[in-house]
Amino acid sequence: xxxxxxxxxxxxxxxxxxxxxxxxxxxxxxxxxxxxxxxxxxxxxxxxxxxxxxxxxxxxxxxxxxxxxxxxxxxxxxxxxxxxxxxxxxxxxxxxxxxxxxxxxxxxxxxxxxxxxxxxxxxxxxxxxxxxxxxxxxxxxxxxxxxxxxxxxxxxxxxxxxxxxxxxxxxxxxxxxxxxxxxxxxxxxxxxxxxxxxxxxxxxxxxxxxxxxxxxxxxxxxxxxxxxxxxxxxxxxxxxxxxxxxxxxxxxxxxxxxxxxxxxxxxxxxxxxxxxxxxxxxxxxxxxxxxxxxxxxxxxxxxxxxxxxxxxx
Amino acid sequence: xxxxxxxxxxxxxxxxxxxxxxxxxxxxxxxxxxxxxxxxxxxxxxxxxxxxxxxxxxxxxxxxxxxxxxxxxxxxxxxxxxxxxxxxxxxxxxxxxxxxxxxxxxxxxxxxxxxxxxxxxxxxxxxxxxxxxxxxxxxxxxxxxxxxxxxxxxxxxxxxxxxxxxxxxxxxxxxxxxxxxxxxxxxxxxxxxxxxxxxxxxxxxxxxxxxxxxxxxxxxxxxxxxxxxxxxxxxxxxxxxxxxxxxxxxxxxxxxxxxxxxxxxxxxxxxxxxxxxxxxxxxxxxxxxxxxxxxxxxxxxxxxxxxxxxxxxxxxxxxxxxxxxxxxxxxxxxxxxxx
Numbered sequence: 147x148x149x150x151x152x153x154x155x156x157x158x159x160x161x162x163x164x165x166x167x168x169x170x171x172x173x174x175x176x177x178x179x180x181x182x183x184x185x186x187x188x189x190x191x192x193x194x195x196x197x198x199x200x201x202x203x204x205x206x207x208x209x210x211x212x213x214x215x216x217x218x219x220x221x222x223x224x225x226x227x228x229x230x231x232x233x234x235x236x237x238x239x240x241x242x243x244x245x246x247x248x249x250x251x252x253x254x255x256x257x258x259x260x261x262x263x264x265x266x267x268x269x270x271x272x273x274x275x276x277x278x279x280x281x282x283x284x285x286x287x288x289x290x291x292x293x294x295x296x297x298x299x300x301x302x303x304x305x306x307x308x309x310x311x312x313x314x315x316x317x318x319x320x321x322x323x324x325x326x327x328x329x330x331x332x333x334x335x336x337x338x339x340x341x342x343x344x345x346x347x348x349x350x351x352x353x354x355x356x357x358x359x360x361x362x363x364x365x366x367x368x369x370x371x372x373x374x375x376x377x378x379x380x381x382x383x384x385x386x387x388x389x390x391x392x393x394x395x396x397x398x399x400x401x402x403x404x405x406x407x408x409x410x411x412x413x414x415x416x417x418x419x420x421x422x423x424x425x426x427x428x429x430x431x432x433x434x435x436x437x438x439x440x441x442x443x444x445x446x447x448x449x450x451x452x453x454x455x456x457x458x459x
Numbered sequence: 460x461x462x463x464x465x466x467x468x469x470x471x472x473x474x475x476x477x478x479x480x481x482x483x484x485x486x487x488x489x490x491x492x493x494x495x496x497x498x499x500x501x502x503x504x505x506x507x508x509x510x511x512x513x514x515x516x517x518x519x520x521x522x523x524x525x526x527x528x529x530x531x532x533x534x535x536x537x538x539x540x541x542x543x544x545x546x547x548x549x550x551x552x553x554x555x556x557x558x559x560x561x562x563x564x565x566x567x568x569x570x571x572x573x574x575x576x577x578x579x580x581x582x583x584x585x586x587x588x589x590x591x592x593x594x595x596x597x598x599x600x601x602x603x604x605x606x607x608x609x610x611x612x613x614x615x616x617x618x619x620x621x622x623x624x625x626x627x628x629x630x631x632x633x634x635x636x637x638x639x640x641x642x643x644x645x646x647x648x649x650x651x652x653x654x655x656x657x658x659x660x661x662x663x664x665x666x667x668x669x670x671x672x673x674x675x676x677x678x679x680x681x682x683x684x685x686x687x688x689x690x691x692x693x694x695x696x697x698x699x700x701x702x703x704x705x706x707x708x709x710x711x712x713x714x715x716x717x718x719x720x721x722x723x724x725x726x727x728x729x730x731x732x733x734x735x736x737x738x739x740x741x742x743x744x745x746x747x748x749x750x751x752x753x754x755x756x757x758x759x760x761x762x763x764x765x766x767x768x769x770x771x772x773x774x775x776x777x778x779x780x781x782x783x784x785x786x787x788x789x790x791x792x793x794x795x796x797x798x
Contacts, residue, residue, distance in 0.1 A: 154576070173577065173620070241590070349573035352533045357587035357640060358560040367586075371577045 150206045162278045180452045181445070189228075197438050201256040208250030209235070213405060218245045224419065227426050240426040242265065242415055248426065251412055252434045258408040260433070262319065263389035266326035271381050273327065274334025275370070281335070282342035283365055296332040304329035304391060312400045320375025322401050326388045337380045341373040348372075368417070374452035382446035393435055461542070463506040464564065464676050465530060465644055470539035472500040472525050497747045499525040501700040502539070507644060512677040514708070516684060518744050518771065522700040523680045527646045530678060531565040561591060564637035568649040570629035574621035580632055581617030588639045603639065609667060609672075610635045618797070627658035629775030634665065644676045651686065663690060684723065688712060695778075696720045699755040701748060702774055706781040716783040718760045754786065762787055 181187040200207060210217050222231045222245035230236050239248040281292040299307075311325040345351065348370060354364045391411030395401035397417075402408050407415070409431045416427025474497045500522040507513050515523045521653060528534040530541060532548070539546045543559045551559050567573035585603050588594055594602035604614040604797065610631045637645055647666070651659040654713055667690060669675050681687050687694060687708075694711045696704040696719065704717040715721045742759040745751050751758050757767035766786050774784040 349567040349569060350575045351571050352528070353565070353567065353636065354562075354575075354586075356531050356533050356560075356565045357590075358532075358557045359587065359590060359637070363590070368575050372575070 187448030193441030204253035208253040210250040212246040212251040255409040267385040270327045274331040278335040278338035292342035299332040379450045386442040466506040507518040514687035514694040515680045519696035521697045561640040565646045566650040706714040
């Protein structure tokens with residue numbers, strides 16, 4: 147296989163003659179390009195981009211701040227989609243029991259859900275990566291200790307750990323991020339340890355050590371960047387998982403406070419009225435959540451295919 | 460004879476498989492999982508003089524790569540010490556230790572595997588000299604370019620990634636990376652084994668040119684006797700972690716003393732012996748986990764005597780600069796009787 151590559155490369159160089167190709171692009175840019183060329187990947191990226199932009203610009207897109215009680219009119223409570231308010235505004239997605247415009251509430255809910263999901267995934271990523279790299283590079287007892295903690299952690303259902311933690315810590319955005327980080331870091335640690343163990347044995351790591359580069363440089367400049375592809379895939383999927391876990395916790399009423407509705411809390415609010423025929427209060431936030439998670443998973447799936455070493459080059 | 464640049468004294472390297480927790484519990488309950496120890500390298504001494512090329516040959520699994528990695532500082536010996544110009548490398552500290560470490564560099568077998576796929580070629584060569592301040596910051600780029608030109612790479616290709624080079628070019632990048640820190644000894648671990656024959660010749664010629672231009676010494680580890688004969692001044696033959704014979708290259712090829720060396724040399728394909736039927740060495744190379752007692756080679760040796768099964772033969776000088784570890788040299792009477 148290596149031989150074929152060698153000949154292919156030589157042929158390319160000969161075809162190009164003495165002409166030097168333009169500055170080669172970074173592999174990461176090539177990956178992004180390949181994701182965008184894949185129809186499924188493009189769809190995922192579009193969905194995620196639209197939802198992230200909607201979340202970021204929520205105060206400008208939504209005409210009502212659902213957290214500001216002075217803007218809410220109790221008289222507008224539980225209006226069906228498309229109905230008009232007392233002040234003549236059309237609620238395209240209806241309103242909830244507090245008289246919140248559901249469209250605005252979904253935008254703000256997306257904001258909370260995305261922030262919680264991305265932030266907890268990012269913190270878990272850093273902690274998990276540090277733990278996994280340490281385990282792989284140090285080996286021996288340190289490795290055993292860290293990985294047994296990971297095993298124990300992963301043997302509990304994440305929802306159970308989160309429930310216990312939130313019962314102890316109480317409600318709040320910061321608390322739920324802590325709970326999500328605690329339930330998620332182990333996945334990152336296990337993923338990165340696996341790939342770091344492989345990379346550590348490769349000759350370029352030996353070469354770096356032979357060049358008397360310090361361990362910190364060997365780990366962070368050589369091993370870590372080469373472990374990133376599987377980590378990126380896991381991180382993408384885990385963001386989606388964190389968002390749905392947060393929604394679950396909020397739905398159960400132990401996640402975020404009622405004054406800061408995330409998507410999960412909006413669904414929970416509407417759940418009480420499902421039986422009375424007011425389907426829209428739960429349905430639309432639910433669809434938004436579904437769309438977001440499907441979008442992230444589509445991106446993750448495509449990334450996994452693109453980054454698969456067996457499909458590269 | 461010039462002074463020894465590197466001396467390895469009584470180097471051993473054992474790889475132990477320690478019983479894990481499950482095995483320890485099983486042992487407590489009466490199972491017998493012994494911890495298994497491999498003597499990859501067993502009390503090996505060798506030295507490299509300034510400007511000398513030492514060939515290290517032997518079958519796969521004989522510990523030649525482990526020796527190379529220990530001398531290059533990638534692995535550390537279980538016993539024994541490595542002296543750089545008489546100074547114990549393990550005792551050096553801080554800046555001095557780094558200085559000595561840089562004097563010994565290694566070229567690897569698989570050129571693509573030895574290059575970080577996420578570094579551009581220039582960065583691969585530049586990284587170590589920049590970190591160790593081999594050249595002043597202003598002259599760093601000029602230093603890198605001069606090294607690249609010395610190994611026959613176009614400095615204009617510095618922006619490319621390793622996978623965009625051919626196999627021979629990749630090996631040149633590995634050589635440039637080593638040369639960029641001004642080494643004195645280069646350990647070549649099967650450095651040409653994965654290349655086409657024509658490319659092999661180019662790389663070997665490059666090694667020899669660098670030796671002339673920079674006064675480099677080499678430890679050339681290979682299973683290819685022909686290549687080793689071509690470039691070495693002195694050859695060390697290893698079998699199952701031990702040195703069995705050591706001699707200047709012409710002496711070794713003319714008067715191989717150890718039965719293993721004789722068998723090894725018989726198998727070298729040559730134009731003038733194409734009609735000779737090969738008599739392959741009988742038996743398999745023994746498992747390093749359970750090496751035979753006495754002389755490791757005795758189960759395959761056509762001249763094996765009783766003493767070979769019990770006593771490890773010492774590496775004795777049988778001619779000036781020619782050492783061999785064989786009981787036949789010390790007990791000629793017994794050998795004659797056996798023969």
